Amino acid sequence: MNTTVFWGVMIPFFGTAAGAAIVFFLKKEIPETLRKLLTGFAAGVMTAASFWSLLQPALDSSEKMGKLSFIPAAVGFLFGILFLLLLDELTPHMHMDKQVEGPDRKLKRTTKLILAVTLHNIPEGMAVGVVYAGWLAGGAGVSQTAALALALGIAIQNFPEGAIVSAPLLAEGMSKKKTFLYGVLSGAVEPVAAILTIVASSFIIPILPYLLAFAAGAMMYVVIEELVPEMSEGKHSNMGTIAFSLGFVLMMILDVALG
Numbered sequence: 001m002n003t004t005v006f007w008g009v010m011i012p013f014f015g016t017a018a019g020a021a022i023v024f025f026l027k028k029e030i031p032e033t034l035r036k037l038l039t040g041f042a043a044g045v046m047t048a049a050s051f052w053s054l055l056q057p058a059l060d061s062s063e064k065m066g067k068l069s070f071i072p073a074a075v076g077f078l079f080g081i082l083f084l085l086l087l088d089e090l091t092p093h094m095h096m097d098k099q100v101e102g103p104d105r106k107l108k109r110t111t112k113l114i115l116a117v118t119l120h121n122i123p124e125g126m127a128v129g130v131v132y133a134g135w136l137a138g139g140a141g142v143s144q145t146a147a148l149a150l151a152l153g154i155a156i157q158n159f160p161e162g163a164i165v166s167a168p169l170l171a172e173g174m175s176k177k178k179t180f181l182y183g184v185l186s187g188a189v190e191p192v193a194a195i196l197t198i199v200a201s202s203f204i205i206p207i208l209p210y211l212l213a214f215a216a217g218a219m220m221y222v223v224i225e226e227l228v229p230e231m232s233e234g235k236h237s238n239m240g241t242i243a244f245s246l247g248f249v250l251m252m253i254l255d256v257a258l259g
Contacts, residue, residue, distance in 0.1 A: 004144070005132050008151045009194035012128060013187050015155030016121075019162025020183025023170045030167040033239055036231050038160030040240030043227035044247025045157040046219045052255035053150035054127060054216035057134065057142050058209040072209035079210075080123070080217020087119060088225065118186045121161075123222075124154050125190035127215035129197025130204065134212070137205045149255045156251070158187060 022030075030038070055073055062069040131150050134142035166183035170176060197204065204211055231240025 005136065005198065008132055008148060009125075009128050009191045009198070011148075011151040012124060012154040012158050012190045012194075015158035016162040016187025016190070017184045019159035019164075020166040020180050020187075022163040023166045023176045023179045023183070026167060026170060030163060032234070033236050035164070035167075036236050036240040037243040038163060039227050040231040040243030041247035042157035042160045043223045043231060043240075044244035044249075045153050045251045046223050046227070046247075047244075048248045048251035048255065049150055049153040049157075050216040050219045050223075052252060053131065053146060053153060054212045054219070057131070057146065058212035058216070061134075061142075061212075062209045072207075073213040076210035076213025077217040077220075080214040080219075081221050082217075083214070084123065084218050084221035084225070118189055121158075121187055121190050122193045123215055123218035124158075125193030126197050126211075127219065128154060128190070129194035130208065130211045130215055132194070133198045133201035133204050134208050136198070137201065137208075146255065149251075152254055153251045154190075157247070158190075162187060 055077065058073040058076060059069060062072045065071065128147070128151050131142050131147040135144050135147045162183045165186050166179040169179040169182055174182075231237065231244065
């Protein structure tokens, strides 16, 4: 693996670590308004990245299929949605544990939050691995700058995600160092998933359009199921909408300008 690819797959992890570090500047928990801003921004970035960094290359690399070039994108996208749907059925949602009561509430909340976010980071790592595998293979409609744009976009959305993991743990009474560590570890699966995807690139390239769309579907599931409800419930939902728009536009600019 060359240096460019290595640092590219590490960029999203650095975003998570930077977000987790926000606990060192908090007294107890993230204010509701800031939480909605962070969540909305992350949702906007992921929505834009799903199209310009994943679905568009999937469509472009299937052009030889003519009028049926939509098939890999459509099939892959739906399988990505179904995969995350199954994952959520087998594991807790990020917001499910709010209803847990009793003396073990703290443990359950902590464990479920870390588990849910960590599992949801796997498809994001795969997405970065897929685009870098496509760039290394050549002729897949993916440029080095497009791969970098996706990595940067995921890093940007990982910043609020890292904060969203660490801050509740701080509110539960954990030390700042420990909450930072858990936040960082939740993002460690991303470079691992990316590297494993690249290593398996010889098997991946023939079905690259499907995998690009699969990653897009998985990311959009997280947006619709987790981030949008989080940014929309309660007061100040308009702040989440504004942040969503800014995140979407920023990722669009990054992807189009760099791609």
